[in-house]
Amino acid sequence: MDASALTTEGFWAAPKLRHALDREVVIPGSKSATARALVVAALSDGPSTITGGLDARDTQLMRDALRALGVRIHTSFLGAAGDDAAFGAPGAQQSRPLTSAVWCVRPPRRFVSTGDIDCGLAGTVARFVLPIAAMAEGRTYLHGDEGMSARPIRPLLDALVDLGARIPDDAVAIPLTLTGRPDLPGGPAIIDSSASSQFVSGLLLSAARFRDGLDLRHEGATLPSLPHIQMTVDILRDHGVRVDQPEPTRWIVTPGPIRAGDIAIEPDLSTAAPFLAAAVLTDGTVRIPHWPLETNQPGALLLPLLEQLGARVQLEPATDGRTGTLSVTGPGHWDLDGFDIDLSDASELTPVVAAIGALANGPSRIRGVGHIRGHETDRLAALEADFRALGADVDQTEDGLALRPAVLHGGPWGAYADHRLAQAGALLGLVVSGVMIDDIGCTSKTMPSFPSAWWSLATGSGR
Template identity: 60%
Template sequence: MDDPAAQLRRETGTTPAAPRRAAGAWPAPRAEERVHAVVSVPGSKSETNRALLLAAIADGPSTITGGLDARDTQLMRDALRVLGVQIDDDGPTWRVTPAPPGFEMRGTIDCGLAGTVMRFVPPLAAATAGQVLVDGDEQAYARPMRPLIDALIDIGARIGEDVTGLPFTITGRPDLPGGPVVVDASSSSQYVSALLLVGPRLPLGIDIRHVGATLPSLPHIAMTVSMLRERGVEVDDSTPHRWVVRPGPVAARDVTVEPDLSNAAPFLAAAAITGGRVTVTGWPRETDQPGALLPGLLTDLGAEVELGAEGLTVTGTGHLRAIDVDLSAASELTPVVAAVCALAPGTSHIRGVAHIRGHETDRLAALEAELERLGSHVDQTADGLTIHPRLLHGGTFRTYADHRMAHAGALLGLIVDDVTLDDIACTAKTMPQFPELWLDMLHQSDEWLAAQVRPGADGPGGS
């Protein structure tokens, strides 16, 4: 007998999402001189996908301006459309209209390799009439989901038996009650955010208790709570590791999305490792994004950092420093920080990131393998990496279909001759224009250098 997933594929004519293919080798460009550039990065993926889901359950239509247009956010928009949400995204401002009353979902939710889609959408599907198959890229099948699935079943969701991860079917129920639930979010804070986001939709709200030994990426949970409160949802987080969301309407709100600070990391780090100067425009003075830790991290690594009217400016001093750092609150920065550490004198330690073994790839194993491939000496620890200084050389840097790994490889290629990434297309997950922005950064640097030597121009010490 077919399993429910196979039966739904046959009935709806859908098939599992095919893994994305690599787009061919990409020689990482070398920075012949210090990098000098002004860079504008696109909107935050984390904020965009939360804004989309909240707009989908709001009490009326709303708009999102400056939302990230990338694979992860396209997958979120398409997933919400399966749930009956209307999204007009033909332009820089998107209009989102919640599903009409009585809508019944049917079809496939394609999560790709997007953690926010595979974690945030199933709770909403569980509270919607109809049935869907939740599927994704083959690599996504290994990403942890069991704690969230068990939590959803505990609050009344109808999900196939013995489900541990993708693919699985959900038979929705508009009367999904909610109420108290216990979840071990040690492997991903997204479990907590996923339950928080559906909380106001449930008749009993939701009372979430985290019971795991660790809780990574707390800023992402803070972002979720803040965005709920901005829409009039009552959230009580006064008790550590407990969140109570009261049922009630989610106010429609027009929003503008901040730049993605984590995606700014490789550009700012380029200034630090080349002794140059890079400004990322639009840097917020207050934010819940984990990337807000970058200024302190880059200062610890030896750079100078200044937040001004134009944005955040990082200036390399020519003297990198080894660090000993806990990145549990901003683990997505690990690949870029590890790449900088591989260029710094002295042994560096990155701690608190055991959970990134379950991200797009096992990032700790991938970083160990690829940094060692270029001549570094790296040891995995229980919760991170120890990186020892070595003279690096060129070679192929494998990305494992992971955009953050590609950022790390491109960064190393600025300093190390003949580094080739096996797939730059994976950066489309959160920043499709990364290759163009990277090359533009170097083009701006060439123009800056030419201005220093042009007859009649101010020299490096000019006014």
């Protein structure tokens, strides 16, 4: 049986750990950083080169969307390696990324829509490309997968209308059609980003190209995923954009050029989460090379929790002075106490953290993630249903999940076309026999090689 093995019912049988875990895993580029880099490069004043970017469905959709607005993007790969190189023998010293994507991005003199953009199920594509389409000549039809219509976007549409965009009054979700306005005024706007920080990031990314820039205020009950907004601000400042933040929930962007420049993408630290959690649950060791010594990725916020749970976390700097090899050795799930954690700044970690909580010896609570009901799926409802189907004692709360100790058993695990849910199911399968995931292919959203990488992790095989 190999990484693509299915049960007779069409489920992917999550492999149970078959050996003492001691593994190095190479993680592909950050999806969030890749999306922002592509958009900034498309808006810049000249050609840019992006290296180490994630080549997966969401980033392919982003490239296609930008091409539909007149951006030229040439794709190549450097240092491509197969599974044997990326997932070799335990303890092997691999240093090259699994696949290093290189994109040469040439912005157009003016954005002109070819008429059709497929957003798939990618919030970054819908929310980051909409402001560019609002500045493009011509009409643009944005559509996506069936679940895209349920993803929140109305606050972004309302803000764009306030900034001068031509969006139909009846447009409340994707699919929608808008007519671009190359002289989009910009200026002041108020937005409620309680449902997604991507509303703020989407406006900030294009704001320097608005005639009057942007003075954006968030007014709402919460503002989740602040590190993602900081990631957006940082990349803009790196490219010469003036972004002032006189208040925690107000951003002023001065109009002007966005300076072209080469961009190197960090590994996706949230995609590393299930691999690191595997070490914690199984009393094993997992090493991640190329881990940034300094980062604004929310995925790095997992490390303090792992230490709190008794894991040994070490980061050995590399000779480049910017990255290192992260090593995590866990106590094993039988020695895990429960925890109480606020994941409002790193809500994408919720499925993996919930899997840890479901196997802990004490009650656990995840807070501050009510907004993930509007992610690829209603993640809280999906997690509650999946865990309960395997015997877990779990309930949704207003802003998260409450988990209590229980004996888990095998059974079907619904991925709901959500890569993070599929990864959480695979994580449970390391220690719970018979977990069967209905759609492991959705992990291609952030790591196309995830099934083979996970199989290698669990079985100790080279593939």
